[in-house]
Amino acid sequence: MYQPTEILIERGEEEAPVVQRALARLPELPVHIVEKDWEQRKARPAGNDPFGAGKRRLFFTRQRAGFLEHCPAGTPGLVCCNYLVVSLISNCPMDCSYCFLQEYLANNPTLKVFTNSDDLLDEVAQVVDRQPWRPFRIGTGELSDSLALDALLGFSADLVPFFAARKNVLLELKTKSDCIDNLLRLESHGRVVVSWSLTPPAIADTEEHGTAPFANRLRAARRVQQAGYKTGFHFDPLIEYPGWETDYQQALEQVFATVDPRGVAWVSFGSLRLTPPLRKAIRQRFPQTRLLSGEQVLCDDGKWRTFQALRVTMYRALITQLNRLAPTVPVYMCMETAPVWRKVFGRAPGCDKDVARSLTAPNL
Amino acid sequence: MATLNEQARQIAAYAQRKRLSRTTLARWQAWPGTDQAALLFLLQDLQCGENHLKDLLDWLEEIAARDEQTIADILERRELRRARATPGSRNDKLKAVKTVLRKIRYPRLTRLEENVRQAVKALDLGRAGQVSFPSDFEGDEVTVTLTARDVHALQDGLSQLQQRLDDGRFQRVFDALDEV
Numbered sequence: 001m002y003q004p005t006e007i008l009i010e011r012g013e014e015e016a017p018v019v020q021r022a023l024a025r026l027p028e029l030p031v032h033i034v035e036k037d038w039e040q041r042k043a044r045p046a047g048n049d050p051f052g053a054g055k056r057r058l059f060f061t062r063q064r065a066g067f068l069e070h071c072p073a074g075t076p077g078l079v080c081c082n083y084l085v086v087s088l089i090s091n092c093p094m095d096c097s098y099c100f101l102q103e104y105l106a107n108n109p110t111l112k113v114f115t116n117s118d119d120l121l122d123e124v125a126q127v128v129d130r131q132p133w134r135p136f137r138i139g140t141g142e143l144s145d146s147l148a149l150d151a152l153l154g155f156s157a158d159l160v161p162f163f164a165a166r167k168n169v170l171l172e173l174k175t176k177s178d179c180i181d182n183l184l185r186l187e188s189h190g191r192v193v194v195s196w197s198l199t200p201p202a203i204a205d206t207e208e209h210g211t212a213p214f215a216n217r218l219r220a221a222r223r224v225q226q227a228g229y230k231t232g233f234h235f236d237p238l239i240e241y242p243g244w245e246t247d248y249q250q251a252l253e254q255v256f257a258t259v260d261p262r263g264v265a266w267v268s269f270g271s272l273r274l275t276p277p278l279r280k281a282i283r284q285r286f287p288q289t290r291l292l293s294g295e296q297v298l299c300d301d302g303k304w305r306t307f308q309a310l311r312v313t314m315y316r317a318l319i320t321q322l323n324r325l326a327p328t329v330p331v332y333m334c335m336e337t338a339p340v341w342r343k344v345f346g347r348a349p350g351c352d353k354d355v356a357r358s359l360t361a362p363n364l
Numbered sequence: 365m366a367t368l369n370e371q372a373r374q375i376a377a378y379a380q381r382k383r384l385s386r387t388t389l390a391r392w393q394a395w396p397g398t399d400q401a402a403l404l405f406l407l408q409d410l411q412c413g414e415n416h417l418k419d420l421l422d423w424l425e426e427i428a429a430r431d432e433q434t435i436a437d438i439l440e441r442r443e444l445r446r447a448r449a450t451p452g453s454r455n456d457k458l459k460a461v462k463t464v465l466r467k468i469r470y471p472r473l474t475r476l477e478e479n480v481r482q483a484v485k486a487l488d489l490g491r492a493g494q495v496s497f498p499s500d501f502e503g504d505e506v507t508v509t510l511t512a513r514d515v516h517a518l519q520d521g522l523s524q525l526q527q528r529l530d531d532g533r534f535q536r537v538f539d540a541l542d543e544v
Binding site: 290292295297298299300309310312313 | 502504505541
């Protein structure tokens with residue numbers, strides 16, 4: 001359970017609905033009103049782990065830049081799925097040892113919550129309503145878990161009705177939590193995919209700190225499916241370790257023993273990928289981890305990955321298993337090269353739109 | 365055996381002599397005393413500077429985490445002791461130790477490299493033909509280069525390539541790239 005140590009509110013945002021909701025649920029916490037440039041002036045939290053400490057400072061502020069962005073997986077040289085992201089929260093209450101935020105938000109002293117969700121919805125409407133013929137996939141799980149703080153912040157009540165009312169967009173809420181109670185009270189009209197990032201329990205229990213156990217995630221998936229939501233599953237990062245094949249195959253079996261494959265919008269696989277600064281951060285913050293002991297090489301995009309022949313072996317094994325369990329579920333790989341697509345699927349997509357179409361067409 | 369104080373002094377002296385960064389020294393000093401001593405003993409032979417030492421620290425810590433062994437135990441492995449005893453210069457020893465350590469750290473990747481090397485050697489293309497691969501075998505393109513001074517040499521080279529295609533030796537090269 002996430003326990004912030006203090007609440008910071010940008011002056012002028014005190015009455016924002018999300019602020020009022022959080023204050024009502026955390027009445028005991030010290031509250032400080034700060035100026036809008038507080039973050040630039042404020043030093044990082046002291047101590048051995050300023051990044052970890054920063055997660056427990058809950059900072060409500062306005063997003064002054066745009067919300068809608070292209071997913072950073074669209075890096076040159078990698079096959080992209082044309083995914084868009086919006087972030088109402090920047091930083092995550094969970095603390096997975098492999099998380100890229102340790103590098104990306106290394107100097108961020110807070111867990112930031114944006115108060116102007118109306119602006120986000122306006123911005124999305126401007127883009128998707130002007131192109132009603134074009135299908136979109138938009139996710140909120142880029143800079144934070146989509147649902148871990150939903151009991152506190154209640155953003156799902158803003159997002160789900162908005163997306164449920166649009167025929168050309170799928171909203172993806174990506175999570176490692178089991179915080180779905182708010183969703184069960186909302187109508188998604190099949191346009192919201194609640195997806196879970198999964199690793200086998202052996203990894204989840206040791207590397208995914210503050211997340212829901214594997215079994216709880218699956219139970220939550222079944223409940224949202226029964227409530228009319230589509231579900232998705234992301235085996236990302238795929239981590240190679242002694243026994244990976246059996247553990248991942250069992251994980252896949254458990255998924256499809258729990259949920260109905262007909263309600264699964266997609267499954268993705270993505271190799272563990274670590275930049276050199278992220279490796280350094282992991283070494284410092286999680287010295288006991290075995291994540292860095294895999295046979296990883298530095299790839300052209302500046303990230304360490306399991307060497308190609310081994311990760312192709314992993315993808316092939318798991319996709320074969322998936323096809324056996326749920327042959328009609330769309331599957332894709334995240335942040336992989338065209339050569340790896342050719343080796344795994346026999347062909348690489350002709351363009352980014354091919355992947356996007358294969359994911360949206362069965363679901364919209 | 366050096367006392368702990370004496371060992372700390374020797375490590376500090378080594379770091380000063382080799383101008384090691386504070387981070388690298390701190391990482392070494394954070395190890396248990398027996399592991400620090402085992403590395404110091406190795407470095408007395410190898411005399412590594414910062415960059416080689418960082419490789420050793422990375423690989424040793426990663427092997428220790430994977431195999432649940434102490435670094436002192438890893439450095440006592442027979443193949444490493446043999447590499448340390450390699451005759452020749454300090455550079456020869458360093459190269460031998462790093463080769464063995466990399467093989468322990470990356471067992472399947474080094475096996476793949478060796479299998480590909482054997483498959484290329486079996487092509488027996490001589491000096492006129494060369495086969496090259498993307499860095500760390502990331503990709504699916506194999507480059508075959510044929511060098512010729514005249515059309516006859518080019519014809520001979522092409523015939524040789526065709527023969528290696530027909531007898532399956534090129535297939536073996538491509539197969540080796542996917543085998544783990």
